[in-house]
Amino acid sequence: MHRTDLIAIGDLAARTGVAVSAIRFYEAKGLLAALRTAGGQRRFLRADIRRVSFILIAQQMGLSLEEVARELASLPAGRTPNAADWTRISTGLRARIDARLAALMQTRELLDQCIGCGCLSLKKCGLYNARDKAAQRGAGPRYLLGDRAGEIAEVG
Amino acid sequence: MHRTDLIAIGDLAARTGVAVSAIRFYEAKGLLAALRTAGGQRRFLRADIRRVSFILIAQQMGLSLEEVARELASLPAGRTPNAADWTRISTGLRARIDARLAALMQTRELLDQCIGCGCLSLKKCGLYNARDKAAQRGAGPRYLLGDRAGEIAEVG
DNA sequence: GCTTGATCTAAACCTCACTTGAGCTTTCAT
């Protein structure tokens, strides 16, 4: 309907605050799809501004790009999230935030118990066992710590 | 006093739940110091178990290894933290946790406003402007996003 | 004395999320 429903990569970058290189990167990762001009340049839909926004917000909630890709892929016909989708997805994100908050509050509580005690005993100090259980799971690129640290001993 | 006040790297690894390779890595980064046997093998003090514990806990609080190194270096004569040191340091860590909690709660509030609205408008949605301001500052390797994203536009 | 397991070094590799650079091509306003 509009004269120009297609926007260039630089425009998309400007409208979302993301670098052009990042947009190409997202496309390469399958998070975005672009049409091409006869000359080979990318042209995005206006709706992709919304899509990029979704990526950024979801990232901020602690999802990796791969997880974002999964969310987007789960939409019927690969469409850009509409209001209903957004409500459904963001409700899920809320759960993640709640989990992170809970973990963080627990950590704070343990830290408070620890302040003044100075033990640093791996056995007595609750901070320790909390370490790989709850805290920071999915809270950004802490990807590699895949449940190592099986046994923990006392300081002795 | 004890027969064996010195422990091998494998023992330190077992007592702390950290991989042997990680301990060597920490030593290379200056977080730990080891004595050597005549044959060149590392021998650690028992107190280093405590030191490694400190590293892990501080890391969990969101400090990078470099920051941990700074904390440890700030101790007189490079000693392993004792109870008083720990109280001082952990009080500082508590402030970090509080900041992270505050950021996270703000994000949740914004998300709540957003759920049901489905706008994803970069202008109206508070989630956006919160993005590079507060949330997740220092919360893991989010190092690269150094205050880019100057201007943000509306979805229109 | 011998074997087995632990340790040694150095360098290469890994993830994630991008950025940077080199060397060309397209687009668009004038």
Add this chain to the structure above:
DNA sequence: ATGAAAGCTCAAGTGAGGTTTAGATCAAGC
């Protein structure tokens, strides 16, 4: 028709926080 600005591809680099690999050496029990 032209020249600047924006775009293109592909490869390589960045940074934190490690792990893996290879080939050699050390320590300890029997």
